[in-house]
Amino acid sequence: xxxxxxxxxxxxxxxxxxxxxxxxxxxxxxxxxxxxxxxxxxxxxxxxxxxxxxxxxxxxxxxxxxxxxxxxxxxxxxxxxxxxxxxxxxxxxxxxxxxxxxxxxxxxxxxxxxxxxxxxxxxxxxxxxxxxxxxxxxxxxxxxxxxxxxxxxxxxxxxxxxxxxxxxxxxxxxxxxxxxxxxxxxxxxxxxxxxxxxxxxxxxxxxxxxxxxxxxxxxxxxxxxxxxxxxxxxxxxxxxxxxxxxxxxxxxxxxxxxxxxxxxxxxxxxxxxxxxxxxxxxxxxxxxxxxxxxxxxxxxxxxxxxxxxxxxxxxxxxxxxxxxxxxxxxxxxxxxxxxxxxxxxxxxxxxxxxxxx
Amino acid sequence: xxxxxxxxxxxxxxxxxxxxxxxxxxxxxxxxxxxxxxxxxxxxxxxxxxxxxxxxxxxxxxxxxxxxxxxxxxxxxxxxxxxxxxxxxxxxxxxxxxxxxxxxxxxxxxxxxxxxxxxxxxxxxxxxxxxxxxxxxxxxxxxxxxxxxxxxxxxxxxxxxxxxxxxxxxxxxxxxxxxxxxxxxxxxxxxxxxxxxxxxxxxxxxxxxxxxxxxxxxxxxxxxxxxxxxxxxxxxxxxxxxxxxxxxxxxxxxxxxxxxxxxxxxxxxxxxxxxxxxxxxxxxxxxxxxxxxxxxxxxxxxxxxxxxxxxxxxxxxxxxxxxxxxxxxxxxxxxxxxxxxxxxxxxxxxxxxxxxx
DNA sequence: GTGAAAGCGCTAACAC
DNA sequence: GTGTTAGCGCTTTCAC
Numbered sequence: 001x002x003x004x005x006x007x008x009x010x011x012x013x014x015x016x017x018x019x020x021x022x023x024x025x026x027x028x029x030x031x032x033x034x035x036x037x038x039x040x041x042x043x044x045x046x047x048x049x050x051x052x053x054x055x056x057x058x059x060x061x062x063x064x065x066x067x068x069x070x071x072x073x074x075x076x077x078x079x080x081x082x083x084x085x086x087x088x089x090x091x092x093x094x095x096x097x098x099x100x101x102x103x104x105x106x107x108x109x110x111x112x113x114x115x116x117x118x119x120x121x122x123x124x125x126x127x128x129x130x131x132x133x134x135x136x137x138x139x140x141x142x143x144x145x146x147x148x149x150x151x152x153x154x155x156x157x158x159x160x161x162x163x164x165x166x167x168x169x170x171x172x173x174x175x176x177x178x179x180x181x182x183x184x185x186x187x188x189x190x191x192x193x194x195x196x197x198x199x200x201x202x203x204x205x206x207x208x209x210x211x212x213x214x215x216x217x218x219x220x221x222x223x224x225x226x227x228x229x230x231x232x233x234x235x236x237x238x239x240x241x242x243x244x245x246x247x248x249x250x251x252x253x254x255x256x257x258x259x260x261x262x263x264x265x266x267x268x269x270x271x272x273x274x275x276x277x278x279x280x281x282x283x284x285x286x287x288x289x290x291x292x293x294x295x296x297x298x299x300x301x302x303x304x305x306x307x308x309x310x311x312x313x314x315x316x317x318x319x320x321x322x323x324x325x326x327x328x329x330x331x332x333x334x335x336x337x338x339x340x341x342x343x344x345x346x347x348x349x350x351x352x353x354x355x356x357x
Numbered sequence: 358x359x360x361x362x363x364x365x366x367x368x369x370x371x372x373x374x375x376x377x378x379x380x381x382x383x384x385x386x387x388x389x390x391x392x393x394x395x396x397x398x399x400x401x402x403x404x405x406x407x408x409x410x411x412x413x414x415x416x417x418x419x420x421x422x423x424x425x426x427x428x429x430x431x432x433x434x435x436x437x438x439x440x441x442x443x444x445x446x447x448x449x450x451x452x453x454x455x456x457x458x459x460x461x462x463x464x465x466x467x468x469x470x471x472x473x474x475x476x477x478x479x480x481x482x483x484x485x486x487x488x489x490x491x492x493x494x495x496x497x498x499x500x501x502x503x504x505x506x507x508x509x510x511x512x513x514x515x516x517x518x519x520x521x522x523x524x525x526x527x528x529x530x531x532x533x534x535x536x537x538x539x540x541x542x543x544x545x546x547x548x549x550x551x552x553x554x555x556x557x558x559x560x561x562x563x564x565x566x567x568x569x570x571x572x573x574x575x576x577x578x579x580x581x582x583x584x585x586x587x588x589x590x591x592x593x594x595x596x597x598x599x600x601x602x603x604x605x606x607x608x609x610x611x612x613x614x615x616x617x618x619x620x621x622x623x624x625x626x627x628x629x630x631x632x633x634x635x636x637x638x639x640x641x642x643x644x645x646x647x648x649x650x651x652x653x654x655x656x657x658x659x660x661x662x663x664x665x666x667x668x669x670x671x672x673x674x675x676x677x678x679x680x681x682x683x684x685x686x687x688x689x690x691x692x693x694x695x696x697x698x699x700x701x702x703x704x705x706x707x708x709x710x711x712x713x714x
Numbered sequence: 715g716t717g718a719a720a721g722c723g724c725t726a727a728c729a730c
Numbered sequence: 731g732t733g734t735t736a737g738c739g740c741t742t743t744c745a746c
Contacts, residue, residue, distance in 0.1 A: 063484035064424035065723035127420035274661035304631035422739035
C-alpha cells in the first residue's frame with residue numbers, strides 16, 4: 001500500500017485545482033470532474049485512482065468556479081433587523097434548517113434597522129445569484145419604502161431571483177414578491193379581547209415605533225378589540241417605544257411615574273413585557289394581583305417570567321421554513337402569493353380578572 | 358435627456374453580463390470593468406456612458422465570476438450549535454457586525470449539535486474559499502474530536518484559510534488554529550465562591566452534558582471553589598442535563614422530587630437557571646428566601662427573572678468581534694494564538710445569605 | 715484612453 | 731471510456 005500515509009496534501013500551494021488532481025491521477029480534468037459528479041460512466045480503475053488523488057490532495061472543487069460554470073450550490077439570503085431578538089432568531093433557525101434540507105446554502109444578515117445596510121446586502125445577494133431573498137420584520141410603510149422595495153423586487157425578479165416579504169408591508173398588486181404575514185392585528189385583537197373579558201377597562205398599551213407596521217398592526221388589534229365591545233380606549237394609554245426589553249422597562253417606569261391609571265397592560269412583544277414586568281416589580285406592584293400583563297410572540301422565556309406570561313403564540317420557526325419553501329417552490333413567473341398565518345393566544349398566569357372596580 | 362425613463366432593465370433575459378453593458382455603452386468589456394473598478398484612468402465621457410448603461414440595465418457584476426477571477430468578496434463562516442440560544446446569538450451578531458465592518462460577507466450555520474452537518478458545512482466553506490471558519494461552543498473533548506478537528510484545521514490552513522476555535526477544546530501544540538476561550542472555570546469558581554461566601558454549604562449544581570467542555574469547565578470551577586475553602590461537595594448534588602431551559606426545569610423538578618438537600622443552586626447557564634426558577638416557583642419555594650439561585654452567561658433576560666438573576670457575565674458580542682479580528686488579522690503563517698477572556702460575576706438578587714443552619 | 719486576448723477553475727458538448 | 735475544446739463572467743496584462 002504505497003502512499004497511504006496520513007494527510008498528504010500539497011505542502012504550501014494555496015489550493016489544488018482540478019488539473020492538479022488530474023495530473024496526479026494521470027487523467028484529464030474532465031475525467032476528474034466526471035468522477036466527482038458521479039453521473040457519468042467511468043471505469044472502476046480510473047475512478048479509484050482519481051478518488052485516491054482527491055483524497056491525498058484533500059481536494060475540494062471551488063464553489064465559485066462551479067457557480068460560474070452554471071452548477072453552483074443554490075443560495076438563499078435572510079435579512080433581519082436583529083439576530084439577537086429571540087423571535088427572529090427562531091425564524092432564522094427555521095430558514096436555515098429548511099434551506100439546508102433543500103440543499104441550499106443560507107446567508108444571514110442583520111441590519112440593525114439600517115436601510116443602507118439592508119440595501120447593500122440585497123445588492124450583494126443579487127451578485128451572489130441568491131435564489132431568493134427573505135426580508136423579515138416590520139418597516140415603515142412609506143411611499144419611499146414601497147418604491148424602493150418594489151425596485152428591489154423587480155431587479156431580483158429580472159435576475160431570476162425572488163423577494164419574499166415576511167411580516168413586512170406588502171407592495172400592492174403586480175409586484176413580483178411573495179408575502180407572508182402573521183396576523184398581528186388578529187392576534188392582538190384576540191389578546192386584548194381576553195384582557196377585556198377579564199373585566200379590565202383601562203388597559204395600557206406598550207407599543208413600538210409609530211410607523212412600524214408590526215407595531216401598528218398590533219396596536220390596531222388592541223384598538224379593534226375595544227371597539228368591538230363598544231369601548232373607546234383612552235389615548236393617553238397608548239405609549240410608543242421599540243421592541244426591546246429596555247423600552248418596556250423605561251416606558252413602564254414613566255407610566256408609573258406619571259401615575260397613569262390602568263389595571264392591565266398589553267405589551268407589543270414579550271421582550272417589552274419582560275422589561276415592564278421588572279419595572280412593575282421594582283415599584284412593588286403585584287402581577288397579576290394589582291395589575292395584569294400580557295405580551296406577544298411567545299418566546300420560550302415567557303414561561304419563566306413570574307408570573308408566567310400570557311401572550312400570543314407566533315410560529316416563528318415554522319414561518320421561516322414556510323418562507324423558504326414558498327420562495328423556492330416556484331420560478332419567478334409563478335402567481336404572486338400572499339399568505340396570512342394565524343396566531344393564537346396562550347393563556348398563562350399574568351392576566352387575572354379585574355376584581356375591584 | 359433621452360432614455361431617462363424609469364427602470365429600463367432587460368426584459369426577460371435572466372441577468373445581464375458585463376458584455377451586455379459594454380455593447381449598450383458602445384465600449385469594450387474591459388472598459389466597463391475599469392469604470393466599475395474605478396482604479397483606472399477612463400475618459401469622463403466614456404465613464405458617463407458606461408455608468409448610464411449600468412444604471413439602465415440594473416447591472417451588478419457576478420460575484421462568483423469575480424471570485425474566480427481572483428477579486429471576490431472575502432467571506433467568513435460562523436458555525437454554532439443553535440442560533441436560538443441567546444448567548445451565541447449575541448456572538449453571531451458580533452461576528453456579523455465585525456465581518457461587515459471589515460468588508461467580509463458572513464455565513465452562519467447552526468448545526469443542532471450534529472457533527473455531520475458541521476463537517477459538511479466546513480467542507481462547503483472550504484469550497485467557498487472562506488477566509489476563516491469560526492467554530493463556537495463546547496464539544497466533547499475526545500481523541501476523535503481532536504483528530505478530526507486537527508484535520509480540518511490543516512486542510513483549511515493549506516487552502517489559505519484559518520480555523521478559529523471559540524470556547525472549544527484546543528487541539529494541542531502545532532495545530533494551525535486560533536483559539537479563544539472565555540474562562541468557564543474561572544467564572545464558575547468566582548460565582549460558586551460568592552455563593553459559598555453567603556454561608557451556603559450544600560449547593561446544587563445543574564450542569565450540562567458530562568463530556569462537554571464548557572459544561573465541564575464550569576463544573577470544575579464549582580468544585581474548585583469548594584476545595585479552595587476546604588469543602589468537598591456532595592457528589593449527589595451534581596446533576597447533568599444540557600444547556601436548555603427545559604433541562605433546568607426538569608432537573609430541578611427531579612431534585613425536588615428526590616428531596617435532595619440544598620440551600621443554593623448554581624446553574625450551568627442562565628437558560629437552565631430560568632427553567633429551574635420556574636420549577637422552584639411551581640413548588641412554592643421562595644427565591645432567594647428559601648433557596649438561592651445563580652446562573653451563567655448574563656443574557657439580557659437575566660435581569661427580568663424574578664428575582665433578578667445573579668450570574669456570570671460573558672462578553673459574547675465582543676467575543677464574536679474578537680474572533681473575527683484575530684481570524685482575519687494574520688495569514689496562515691502567523692503564530693498560533695491562544696486567548697483567554699476573563700469574565701466577572703454580576704451580583705443581583707437571586708443569591709442571599711444562608712441564614713438558618 | 716481603449717480594445718484584444720489570455721486566464722481564473724470548472725463543466726459540458728463533441729470527438730475519438 | 732476518455733481527452734480535447736469551448737465557454738461561463740469577470741479581470742488584467744499587453745498592445746496600440
